[in-house]
Amino acid sequence: MLFFVATYAAYHKTMKPFIIETHGLSYSFGKRQVLQNLELRVPQGAIFGFLGPNGAGKSTTIRILLGLLPVPKGQVRVHGHDLHNNRIEILRRTGSLIEMPTLYRHLSGHDNLEMHRRMVQAPKSRINEVLQIVGLTQDAYRKTKEYSLGMSQRLGIALALLADPELLILDEPTNGLDPSGIREVRELIIRLNREFGKTIFLSSHLLSEIEKCATELAIIDKGATLYQGSLPQLYQGAFQSSVLQLETSNDAIARKLLTDHQYELLPQQGDVLAVQVQDRQQVARLNRFLIVNGLEVYRLSTHTHNLEELFLNITKGEAEPAALQETILAGKV
Amino acid sequence: MSALTYYRSSLSAETLKLKNTFALWLSILAPCALLSMNVLVFWSKGQHFVTEGVNPWHKFAMQNFSIYTILLLPLFIALLTSLTNGIEHKSNGWKHLYSLPLPKATIYTAKATTVLGLVLLSNVVFVVAYLAGGLFLLLVRPDLGFESMEGLAVVFVAVLKLFLATFVIIALQFWLSIRWSSFALSMGVGIVAIITVMVAMRWEYIHYYPFAYPFMAIKGFPNEAEVYNLFSQEVLLSLGGGALVFILGYLDISRRRIS
Numbered sequence: 001m002l003f004f005v006a007t008y009a010a011y012h013k014t015m016k017p018f019i020i021e022t023h024g025l026s027y028s029f030g031k032r033q034v035l036q037n038l039e040l041r042v043p044q045g046a047i048f049g050f051l052g053p054n055g056a057g058k059s060t061t062i063r064i065l066l067g068l069l070p071v072p073k074g075q076v077r078v079h080g081h082d083l084h085n086n087r088i089e090i091l092r093r094t095g096s097l098i099e100m101p102t103l104y105r106h107l108s109g110h111d112n113l114e115m116h117r118r119m120v121q122a123p124k125s126r127i128n129e130v131l132q133i134v135g136l137t138q139d140a141y142r143k144t145k146e147y148s149l150g151m152s153q154r155l156g157i158a159l160a161l162l163a164d165p166e167l168l169i170l171d172e173p174t175n176g177l178d179p180s181g182i183r184e185v186r187e188l189i190i191r192l193n194r195e196f197g198k199t200i201f202l203s204s205h206l207l208s209e210i211e212k213c214a215t216e217l218a219i220i221d222k223g224a225t226l227y228q229g230s231l232p233q234l235y236q237g238a239f240q241s242s243v244l245q246l247e248t249s250n251d252a253i254a255r256k257l258l259t260d261h262q263y264e265l266l267p268q269q270g271d272v273l274a275v276q277v278q279d280r281q282q283v284a285r286l287n288r289f290l291i292v293n294g295l296e297v298y299r300l301s302t303h304t305h306n307l308e309e310l311f312l313n314i315t316k317g318e319a320e321p322a323a324l325q326e327t328i329l330a331g332k333v
Numbered sequence: 334m335s336a337l338t339y340y341r342s343s344l345s346a347e348t349l350k351l352k353n354t355f356a357l358w359l360s361i362l363a364p365c366a367l368l369s370m371n372v373l374v375f376w377s378k379g380q381h382f383v384t385e386g387v388n389p390w391h392k393f394a395m396q397n398f399s400i401y402t403i404l405l406l407p408l409f410i411a412l413l414t415s416l417t418n419g420i421e422h423k424s425n426g427w428k429h430l431y432s433l434p435l436p437k438a439t440i441y442t443a444k445a446t447t448v449l450g451l452v453l454l455s456n457v458v459f460v461v462a463y464l465a466g467g468l469f470l471l472l473v474r475p476d477l478g479f480e481s482m483e484g485l486a487v488v489f490v491a492v493l494k495l496f497l498a499t500f501v502i503i504a505l506q507f508w509l510s511i512r513w514s515s516f517a518l519s520m521g522v523g524i525v526a527i528i529t530v531m532v533a534m535r536w537e538y539i540h541y542y543p544f545a546y547p548f549m550a551i552k553g554f555p556n557e558a559e560v561y562n563l564f565s566q567e568v569l570l571s572l573g574g575g576a577l578v579f580i581l582g583y584l585d586i587s588r589r590r591i592s
Binding site: 029120 | 349350420424433434435436591
């Protein structure tokens, strides 16, 4: 027993602290259950992608994290404090941008920042700093109604940065932006994480967006966590169910060789041989095996489930259970 | 940080928010518009109003008060509150405000203070415009007797009393406009208030009807004894009722889920 306690303590010390933790978070609007036992562990310093289709409960979760929706004690901890009792203390160290930023259109970008600065009591010099960070110094004195969508979004991030928070919560920050706007915002997010050490909690319904910057991610649907872990782990999970297509100098011999060696051949489509493979090493072994047997290999291509398909599969509950179960368990450590 | 610091920072943000808004202009222009109309009336037909033994300053004030209390104030307050809170509704600002590291009560109180401040501002503008209007009439109609500037104190006290008597209306409209984003709702209530006050003017319980408080508060004007009784029944009811509505409004708002 003593030994267990000691190891547990040691484990705890070495573990990276979580900046956001939810424990069996449930929430309902009247009779409609929106969140069911949601478990999130956001490590400090991560860009945490929070992914789910529309209506999965992402916005509700974010509103809860920002103290806009009341939750009972013990379900949510941010910065190591219970949200129930420490709302203001937590919000002081958290910046947020929920969907469209709140901009007062009759005021200039600078005035919007100044107003926000007065409320969060940041030093005056901080305004120019954040303008610099988001690249709006030139347009600071234009009225925000003249701003493009991308500029508005960047100003929204500037507002969130004013109090120099350790944690940024961004809800669909690239929604409605054109490709260059999306790119600007994405680069900004990555820079904030790498240069300024901000932990970023980024929600999106677009996997392609999350994939490009997140270091960790959680996939939720219908208010429950479906996957949580790092991106490479998810890829690994995706690879486990992948299909290898090959072309050789003599497909008939190849087919025979493969079936004789217990490879799982899939129904042939046209001239292409398709084999079910479990991991990358197996691909290499298979290649060597064919060459050793005197065949020429012209093409080897893994048709990996791309992440988009995987995402759809996971959220539709159609993913191969065995393969995914493992990664989910691995991700939950 | 103390509650006062929170309040101060929140209030200073609110005042900056008013920059370039219609609400701010309205609170300056509305009394000016009323006063200038009455200046024109007195300029052209002053002799019908100022008869023997009538203090022209009092007559000029009464002329303004009647429209101001019955017609202008209910609509004006509805407009002001819905414009001020509309700034947040329009820019989706509530969720943003409530996710700031400030107590919710501070945000609410700062907003309420802003609205009260705007109404107070317009009352000050009213007094200034009244004095300017009277002095202008002194120039263009010397025969009306505006040169004796006597008994102005009672006018100032009446305006102060008027402001205190509108407290409950401000509180009510403030709650309506913070709770619902509809501009029509606030205006509708304002219009209903005008009509009911006009219709029920002679009703024996009219002095309990909140929208009639401003009118009832200065009914005795220019009788100094009545006006100088600053905390008359209407004013006390208005202050008490207003405070109650502000508190209940806060309880309602703070419990709401912000979507």
